[in-house]
Amino acid sequence: MINIVLFGPPGSGKGTQAQHLIEKFNLKQISTGDLFRYNIKNETELGKLAKSYIDKGELVPDQVTIDMLTDELRKPSNTNGFIFDGFPRTIAQTEALEKIVRQELNSEISICLSLVVDDEILVQRLIKRGETSGRTDDSDVEIIRNRIKEYYAKTAEVAELYKKQGKYAEVIGVGNISEISEKLFAEVEKIK
Ligand code: C5P
Ligand code: MG
Numbered sequence: 001m002i003n004i005v006l007f008g009p010p011g012s013g014k015g016t017q018a019q020h021l022i023e024k025f026n027l028k029q030i031s032t033g034d035l036f037r038y039n040i041k042n043e044t045e046l047g048k049l050a051k052s053y054i055d056k057g058e059l060v061p062d063q064v065t066i067d068m069l070t071d072e073l074r075k076p077s078n079t080n081g082f083i084f085d086g087f088p089r090t091i092a093q094t095e096a097l098e099k100i101v102r103q104e105l106n107s108e109i110s111i112c113l114s115l116v117v118d119d120e121i122l123v124q125r126l127i128k129r130g131e132t133s134g135r136t137d138d139s140d141v142e143i144i145r146n147r148i149k150e151y152y153a154k155t156a157e158v159a160e161l162y163k164k165q166g167k168y169a170e171v172i173g174v175g176n177i178s179e180i181s182e183k184l185f186a187e188v189e190k191i192k
Helices: 014-025 032-041 045-054 062-074 091-105 119-133 141-155 158-164 177-191
Strands: 002-007 028-031 081-085 111-116 168-172
Touching (some): 002 014, 028 032, 032 045, 032 081, 091 158, 119 141, 168 177
Parallel strands (some): 002 081
């Protein structure tokens, strides 16, 4: 199996690049942000809870997100593996993911691919995306800045765990989208 953690701050292009990676390597994307938004749209209890955090640009509590991800991972899939997009976002989520992948898939995380983008470019991209995304958390600069703040406070340190395991690669996430994809593909080829 190939199991990729697609990592990077909000607006770094994880969703876009996940689309290219799933096609290239026949993987299933699991985006915890998309799962939350699906639940919000359908007004589920989980959606209501998640919305109260997402609308402030804060992280949803670990166990809520971990349980949702576990449910998704248990659904049958005949792909070569998974791309985790927007998860893990904390050390606790990282440790949980390792366990879940071992228990549910009898496998492990192959690599953490990290998209590197300057903060000011992130803010510009998210404001722009907010013009069409309909996402409440893209529509306000203060919320956007809080999401980036949360990233540095709780998420950035996740990279260290993968670095220690020798499972970490960085790609500059600014420039031509296809060229960025090619660089990501090359990192996956190295470990195949
Ligand atoms: O990944 P994405 O940027 O789509 O996530 C949108 C929001 O969903 C985050 O800003 C956060 O509020 C919430 N989220 C979370 N924990 C995750 C993934 C997303 O709290 N692991
Ligand atoms: Mg996304």
